[in-house]
Amino acid sequence: MWEAIRRWFDPADLRSVGEPPDYRFSLANERTFLAWLRTGLALVGGGLAAAQFLPPLPMSHLREVIAVALLLLGGIVAIRAVDHWARTERAIRLGQELPASRFPALLALAVGAGAVLLVIAVLVRAIGEG
Amino acid sequence: MSAGRDPGLQPERTRLAWRRSMLAWTVVTALAVRLGSTGGTVGALSAGVAVLVWGAALVLCWPRATGTGPARTGGRTLPLVALGALGLALSGVLLVIRGLW
Numbered sequence: 001m002w003e004a005i006r007r008w009f010d011p012a013d014l015r016s017v018g019e020p021p022d023y024r025f026s027l028a029n030e031r032t033f034l035a036w037l038r039t040g041l042a043l044v045g046g047g048l049a050a051a052q053f054l055p056p057l058p059m060s061h062l063r064e065v066i067a068v069a070l071l072l073l074g075g076i077v078a079i080r081a082v083d084h085w086a087r088t089e090r091a092i093r094l095g096q097e098l099p100a101s102r103f104p105a106l107l108a109l110a111v112g113a114g115a116v117l118l119v120i121a122v123l124v125r126a127i128g129e130g
Numbered sequence: 131m132s133a134g135r136d137p138g139l140q141p142e143r144t145r146l147a148w149r150r151s152m153l154a155w156t157v158v159t160a161l162a163v164r165l166g167s168t169g170g171t172v173g174a175l176s177a178g179v180a181v182l183v184w185g186a187a188l189v190l191c192w193p194r195a196t197g198t199g200p201a202r203t204g205g206r207t208l209p210l211v212a213l214g215a216l217g218l219a220l221s222g223v224l225l226v227i228r229g230l231w
Binding site: 005008009011014023024026027028029030031033034035037038040041042044045047048049051052061064067068071072074075078079081082085089 | 150220
């Protein structure tokens with residue numbers, strides 16, 4: 001793991017692998033990284049907004065749980081974006097198949113599950129008030 | 131970059147992607163500062179750090195967002211920017227948890 005992290009910060013190490021690719025592929029890879037970074041920033045922003053704008057919810061500390069979950073998810077997305085970018089760049093330089101990843105599916109499931117839980121929380125409150 | 135060599139406008143698209151990302155970062159920083167402003171000393175400190183990290187990210191990404199300086203892809207900028215985003219997330223977690231007391 002530390003080896004992988006050291007490699008992110010060592011552009012020379014990446015350039016020592018394989019052939020220099022068509023620069024357009026590197027730019028596309030970088031844009032994909034940026035799209036993931038924005039996804040992570042959106043989750044972080046969502047967490048920060050939940051912490052300060054959500055009204056009190058029926059379960060105690062549910063607001064804080066939502067905020068922390070979104071913040072952590074955003075951080076993970078950002079870090080995973082670098083790892084995926086580095087592995088993709090390596091694969092492009094080596095002419096290998098691009099790395100497959102379960103991460104998008106897992107993220108989608110997590111966000112979907114979170115949305116369902118929130119719907120339940122809103123319904124519980126609506127029924128409690130009605 | 132000559133237009134004939136690159137009909138896909140790849141450098142321009144990448145430049146705009148950096149700009150979008152920095153705009154998103156700016157919004158998140160504003161939210162972090164607003165949350166921090168309600169959190170006493172720790173909140174003020176984390177808001178200050180968020181602004182500093184935002185400034186550092188802006189300086190780091192400026193050449194890529196504006197196309198000034200040598201064209202380059204990859205490098206240390208990417209992991210540094212991601213670490214900055216992780217730092218924003220963790221300082222937010224700290225503030226939220228601290229707010230429980």
